[in-house]
Amino acid sequence: MALHDPAVSAADQPSTVAWHALGAEQAAQQLNVDCSTGLSDGEVAERLARHGPNLMTETPGKPAWRRLLDQLLQPLVLVLIAAGSITAGLGEWTDASVILGVVLVNAGIGYWQEAKAEGALAALARSVATPVTVRRGGHRQQLDASRLVPGDVVILAAGDRIPADLRLFQQRELHTDDSMLTGESLPVGKHTDPLADDTLLAERANMAYAGTTVVAGQGAGLVIATGDATETGRIAGLIASAPEMTTPLTRKMATFSNWLLWAIGGLALLTFGVGLARGEAAFDMFMAAVALAVGAIPEGLPAAVTVTLAIGVARMAKRRAIIRRLAAVETLGSTTVICSDKTGTLTENAMTVRMLWTAGLGYAVSGHGYTPDGAITHDGLPARIDGALRECLVAGALCNEASLRRDGPHWQITGDPTEAALLVAARKGGLDEHTLRALFPRRDELPFDACRQYMATAHQGDGQPLLYVKGALERLLPLCRDQLDARGQPVALDAAAVEAIAEAYAGQGMRVLLLARRIFAENSALTAGMVDGLTLLGLVGMIDPPRKAAIGAIRNCHSAGIRVKMITGDHAVTALAIARQIGLPAERALTGRELAGLDEAQLAEVAQHTDVFARVEPEQKLRLVRALQSRGEVVAMTGDGVNDAPALKQADIGIAMGLSGTEVAKEAAAMVLTDDNFASIEAAAEEGRGVWDNLVKFITWTLPTNFGEGLVIVAAILFGATLPITPLQILWINMTTAVLLGLTLAFEPIERGIMHRPPRRQATPVLDGALIRRIVLVSLLLLGGAFGLFLRELAQGHTLAEARTVAVNVFVMVEMLYLFNCRSLSRGFWQLGLFSNRWFWAGLAAMLVLQLLLTYWPPLNAAFQTAPIGRQEWLEIGAFALLSSLIVGLEKRWSNRRRST
Numbered sequence: 048m049a050l051h052d053p054a055v056s057a058a059d060q061p062s063t064v065a066w067h068a069l070g071a072e073q074a075a076q077q078l079n080v081d082c083s084t085g086l087s088d089g090e091v092a093e094r095l096a097r098h099g100p101n102l103m104t105e106t107p108g109k110p111a112w113r114r115l116l117d118q119l120l121q122p123l124v125l126v127l128i129a130a131g132s133i134t135a136g137l138g139e140w141t142d143a144s145v146i147l148g149v150v151l152v153n154a155g156i157g158y159w160q161e162a163k164a165e166g167a168l169a170a171l172a173r174s175v176a177t178p179v180t181v182r183r184g185g186h187r188q189q190l191d192a193s194r195l196v197p198g199d200v201v202i203l204a205a206g207d208r209i210p211a212d213l214r215l216f217q218q219r220e221l222h223t224d225d226s227m228l229t230g231e232s233l234p235v236g237k238h239t240d241p242l243a244d245d246t247l248l249a250e251r252a253n254m255a256y257a258g259t260t261v262v263a264g265q266g267a268g269l270v271i272a273t274g275d276a277t278e279t280g281r282i283a284g285l286i287a288s289a290p291e292m293t294t295p296l297t298r299k300m301a302t303f304s305n306w307l308l309w310a311i312g313g314l315a316l317l318t319f320g321v322g323l324a325r326g327e328a329a330f331d332m333f334m335a336a337v338a339l340a341v342g343a344i345p346e347g348l349p350a351a352v353t354v355t356l357a358i359g360v361a362r363m364a365k366r367r368a369i370i371r372r373l374a375a376v377e378t379l380g381s382t383t384v385i386c387s388d389k390t391g392t393l394t395e396n397a398m399t400v401r402m403l404w405t406a407g408l409g410y411a412v413s414g415h416g417y418t419p420d421g422a423i424t425h426d427g428l429p430a431r432i433d434g435a436l437r438e439c440l441v442a443g444a445l446c447n448e449a450s451l452r453r454d455g456p457h458w459q460i461t462g463d464p465t466e467a468a469l470l471v472a473a474r475k476g477g478l479d480e481h482t483l484r485a486l487f488p489r490r491d492e493l494p495f496d497a498c499r500q501y502m503a504t505a506h507q508g509d510g511q512p513l514l515y516v517k518g519a520l521e522r523l524l525p526l527c528r529d530q531l532d533a534r535g536q537p538v539a540l541d542a543a544a545v546e547a548i549a550e551a552y553a554g555q556g557m558r559v560l561l562l563a564r565r566i567f568a569e570n571s572a573l574t575a576g577m578v579d580g581l582t583l584l585g586l587v588g589m590i591d592p593p594r595k596a597a598i599g600a601i602r603n604c605h606s607a608g609i610r611v612k613m614i615t616g617d618h619a620v621t622a623l624a625i626a627r628q629i630g631l632p633a634e635r636a637l638t639g640r641e642l643a644g645l646d647e648a649q650l651a652e653v654a655q656h657t658d659v660f661a662r663v664e665p666e667q668k669l670r671l672v673r674a675l676q677s678r679g680e681v682v683a684m685t686g687d688g689v690n691d692a693p694a695l696k697q698a699d700i701g702i703a704m705g706l707s708g709t710e711v712a713k714e715a716a717a718m719v720l721t722d723d724n725f726a727s728i729e730a731a732a733e734e735g736r737g738v739w740d741n742l743v744k745f746i747t748w749t750l751p752t753n754f755g756e757g758l759v760i761v762a763a764i765l766f767g768a769t770l771p772i773t774p775l776q777i778l779w780i781n782m783t784t785a786v787l788l789g790l791t792l793a794f795e796p797i798e799r800g801i802m803h804r805p806p807r808r809q810a811t812p813v814l815d816g817a818l819i820r821r822i823v824l825v826s827l828l829l830l831g832g833a834f835g836l837f838l839r840e841l842a843q844g845h846t847l848a849e850a851r852t853v854a855v856n857v858f859v860m861v862e863m864l865y866l867f868n869c870r871s872l873s874r875g876f877w878q879l880g881l882f883s884n885r886w887f888w889a890g891l892a893a894m895l896v897l898q899l900l901l902t903y904w905p906p907l908n909a910a911f912q913t914a915p916i917g918r919q920e921w922l923e924i925g926a927f928a929l930l931s932s933l934i935v936g937l938e939k940r941w942s943n944r945r946r947s948t
Contacts, residue, residue: 067251068244071216074269078198081214081601082269085182085200094196101195101211101273103280153729179210182267199270203261210455213241213255213268214275220264220494222463223255226390228278228690229616229664234463235264235661240496247640248278248664249616258689261464264494282665282689291484303746303813305610307345314757322764332764345753351745351785355793359738367721368731369705377716378700379728380735381684381807382609386668386677386694389615389622391704391723392685393629394591398464400472401557404548405585406435406533408542412472415592417451417458432476435531438745439585442562443469444480445487446504446515448494451480465558468589487513495805497756505573511566516578520549520561523581530583537582545586551586556624560587590621593629596726601630603729608805612658614668616690625907626659633659644669650674681806685720685728686712702728729802737797739807740872744792746813748824748869749785752862755829756780761853769847770853771837776911780858783897788866791890795870796883817942818872824938825865835855836923848914852902852926855913859898860928863891868935873943875936 066074075082079090086094119128148219180191182200191211195201196583203221215221215237216857222234229249237252255261255268257277274280288426315336322332359376363369370376390396397416402409410430414421423430430436449462449862451470460467470480495502516523529537549559563581571577601611611631615622619636623868626633635661645653647670654674663671666685672694673680684691684698692715695701703716704723713719720727757776763770814822833854840850870876870887882888901907903915 055882062607064242065270067212067242067246067254068243069214071214071239071269073735074214074216075273078269080198080200080269082200082267084185085183086196087184087199088130090198091183091194091196094195094198098273098276100193103275103283118737162421179207180204192802195270195273197270197273201268201270203255203266205261205263205265206260209255209257209259209261210256211270212272214271215253215255215266215268215825218264219270220496221261221266221898222263222495223259223348224262225249225256225259226688227615228259228282228688236495237264237266239499247662249662272799279689282693283892304434304798311757314761318761318764325764325767327531327764327767345746345749345781345785348720348746348749348785351749351789351793352742354790355738355741355745358741358793359734361739363580363718363731363734366730366734367724367727368702368734369719369721370717375700376735376738378681378717378735379683379732379739380739382681382700382732382735383730383806383808384610384612384680385604385683385685385732386612386614386672386675386698387612387685387693387725388687388704389625390591391619391706392689392720392725393597393613394593395627396591396723398468398558398589399592400468400587400589402588403436403439403472403585404545404550404552404588405439406531407544408436408533409548412475413488414475415595417467417471419451419458421475423472429753431478434533434535435584436533437476437478438531438535438564438914439562439587440473440476440478441483441487442472442515442517442564442584443560444478444483445489445506446502446517446562447480448502464799465589469587472587489600493573493575493578499575500639501578503573503578505567514565514567514573516563516565516581519559520559520586520661523561523563523578524583525577527561527581527583531585540583544754545583547584552586553620554624555588555590556621556628557588557590557704558621560589561585562587564755590624593625594724594726598629599706600726600729603802604625605630607732608803609732610658612654612660614660614663614671614684614694616663617661619659622659622661631658635659636661639667642670647674647677654678665690665693669697672697675857679808683728683732685725686716687723688712688924691715733802734803735793735795736801740801741793741795743813743818744795744869744872745789747822748792748862749789749819749874750854751825751829752780752784752858754822754826755833755858758826758830759834762830768838769841772851772858773912776851776855778909780855780862781899784859784862784894787890787894787897788862791886792866792869792883794884794886796879797872798871798879817945820940821935821942825861825931825935828934829858829861832861832927832931836920836927839923840920846914848908848912849916851917852913853920856898856902856916856921856924857927859894860924861931863894864928864932865935866891868932868939873939 056941064077069077071082080086178189179195180187180189181195182188182203182577187202195211199211201210203209203213216239218237218239221237223237225235235252238253239253242251242253255266255274257279259713272278272280275283319332319336323329324334337613363376385709388394395416399414399416400412403412408425412421413424423432423436432440447466447469449460449466449468449470450457450475452461455849457943473480473483487508488592489504489506490512491505493499493503495518499518501516502521503514503516506513506515524542527540527542530540530545532538545561549561552559562584564584565577565579567573601661604611613622613626613631613633619638623633623636626636629687635657637653639660639662642653642660642663643649650670651674654671655678656858660667660671668686669690672682672684676697676699682698683700683702684694685702686692687694687704689712690927691703691712695703695712697699697716700718701716702718702720705719705721718731756772759771762768811819836857837850837854841847841851845853866887867876870884871879901911901913908914
């Protein structure tokens with residue numbers, strides 16, 4: 048988008064004008080254009096040169112080499128590269144190749160994910176790239192939307208995607224779907240009259256915005272903004288400015304890995320220095336330091352993180368949550384606040400008639416969505432469909448442009464959701480619209496108009512023509528002269544009672560329509576003047592009902608310590624009514640207009656203590672997410688429209704709707720729900736907590752081995768003894784056990800009660816005091832067992848190879864039995880079900896076979912400097928491993944009792 052020239056007139060600075068506050072003629076004067084002819088070719092060329100094409104600027108992404116380098120410089124990957132380098136230096140090319148393979152897989156996945164994430168702005172640009180009909184030089188022509196300039200006259204028809212921001216100057220029954228921009232759940236009727244200067248974006252009915260669509264009617268408008276200057280372009284700027292959020296897992300693992308790097312490096316240098324001080328050869332001490340580093344580096348940790356997250360991705364996919372960024376799997380497990388959109392996520396996104404009022408009686412309508420299964424009842428008993436009630440249902444079905452059809456097990460609608468809800472209600476009363484339309488053929492109509500606020504249709508009735516009308520109560524009630532009673536006879540109109548019922552329904556968040564009729568002259572053409580002297584048939588209260596599953600999911604989130612907040616572009620009354628129905632403890636809804644007057648400190652305070660936000664604009668959603676994050680919250684944000692994309696990107700985890708979501712929202716999000724259901728978020732949060740649990744289990748299991756190996760090396764140097772295990776044997780232990788034993792923990796099922804815990808706070812370390820104590824205990828047990836039995840073997844006259852084989856098997860057998868304790872960090876493994884994780888038993892069996900091969904197969908004896916050992920040695924190894932397991936079990940029970948008290 049070209050920069051504006053300061054010398055250019057106000058007509059060429061369209062973004063500085065409140066176009067909705069101007070009349071159509073004033074807007075044309077500002078833009079120096081005649082609406083009847085449009086711009087000349089010369090003027091178009093000049094403005095195109097000044098403003099640039101109608102395209103949004105795409106922020107250049109990081110070059111490919113930089114993205115790849117960033118993946119390789121992550122702390123966990125550096126640990127892996129260090130291990131691989133040391134292994135290659137020792138000449139073990141097979142092991143080095145395995146480690147290098149893990150590095151490349153990790154880097155490849157991260158590289159692909161980052162490249163995918165940068166598609167958000169490209170998707171946004173595609174959303175406004177469309178053919179468009181314009182009037183230029185007095186002639187209609189079709190051209191690419193990128194060639195539009197401010198002042199162009201754009202012609203709109205049903206089905207068109209609006210190519211730029213327009214000030215409407217002409218319309219006939221024009222309705223647009225603005226949900227992707229404003230969050231408004233219903234099509235918006237348009238008009239051309241000027242509005243107040245402070246009118247909110249969602250209420251500017253004389254404007255049409257880039258990226259929205261025309262659902263009905265026709266119109267024409269003046270282009271007042273193109274490219275980056277449009278509302279959609281402004282949102283693109285917000286997306287670009289939102290930083291890529293690191294996940295809690297990424298932050299904690301980075302801290303943990305940095306600490307590990309410093310600890311290993313420091314210990315290796317200390318070992319080297321102590322050995323030299325004791326007079327040992329520098330080469331021998333260097334090899335000892337290498338052995339210590341190889342032992343202390345948890346080579347399997349990055350692979351375990353990747354595999355555990357990948358398994359979490361697969362499990363979440365089965366529960367209708369598709370993860371686009373691997374590290375985001377765990378983020379939901381530490382989420383403290385979920386900011387959810389209303390329409391389609393917490394609600395069914397299907398307008399449903401809930402109440403009918405006619406002849407002074409109220410009727411409840413059961414059923415959900417557009418499936419015509421349900422009943423009409425009065426005081427809990429089936430209602431008799433006759434008199435005024437029947438006439439009310441007939442009017443709703445005949446004064447209607449929608450259609451309803453069955454598509455397999457599902458019902459589909461065509462047309463306005465409000466009109467479709469009336470058809471469904473009629474069917475629940477036993478009235479089929481096709482039969483009614485055959486019995487009462489339509490002769491004429493007055494389509495809905497935003498100025499009139501009603502629709503009217505003329506039909507040939509039983510010997511007399513009938514006029515049916517539906518629309519806004521405040522517009523039609525003054526036009527009614529009487530109403531039908533229960534028997535269908537005209538009686539005096541009780542306007543006060545009608546208004547009271549309408550107010551009560553509106554207070555419950557319902558949209559209220561008035562239905563009326565009259566008899567008119569047979570040969571007269573239908574005009575607006577005939578819509579008078581009406582007979583009131585009744586009121587209809589309808590709402591987009593909450594999802595049943597969402598109610599239970601919110602209850603589960605609250606029990607898990609996760610707060611749920613509704614942030615919607617819909618009206619405050621509707622939002623508050625739905626919030627109360629789904630279990631949000633909301634006293635009031637805060638509107639976007641109120642949020643606009645708050646500074647950042649005030650907003651942070653309000654965001655923390657308010658649960659419902661209505662009529663919220665894109666920047667305000669972004670501000671709300673940042674305000675919550677400033678209070679230390681881990682924020683999940685749901686959304687489906689372009690207006691949600693900046694907040695989705697800013698959130699710790701953005702969640703887009705797979706069914707109703709725009710491509711822009713999906714590209715900006717880390718997770719996509721395939722069923723648009725809030726209950727799937729709660730299920731994914733449960734899976735996220737399970738992923739974190741399994742990662743902690745792996746770390747708790749693997750670190751004692753690494754620390755134990757390091758302690759054995761340090762002890763040997765301090766006592767001037769031969770190394771009990773060689774660097775090559777350490778690599779064998781670390782790589783085989785990590786794959787065959789440790790990775791089986793990634794398949795552990797979710798433990799009971801996981802959603803009754805509070806979410807982890809960001810300051811909580813990966814390992815708490817109890818787990819650190821357990822890791823130290825097991826490390827010391829490994830030191831005592833491996834070093835003690837190694838010295839015992841040498842004292843009994845066994846060879847160095849046999850003694851080292853005993854030490855290696857001590858490490859592996861203790862790890863195998865310790866794995867039972869790590870299946871649950873707080874409960875006994877038998878409480879999880881012995882065979883709930885079949886990979887666990889398969890890993891144990893495979894590891895046992897490999898250890899027997901290492902001990903007795905000559906090729907492996909030669910490669911790893913091991914030797915066969917006897918039955919007595921195995922008994923000693925097994926007894927020590929069993930004793931170690933019992934000690935750890937007692938420590939776990941003691942820790943649990945201490946934690947509970």
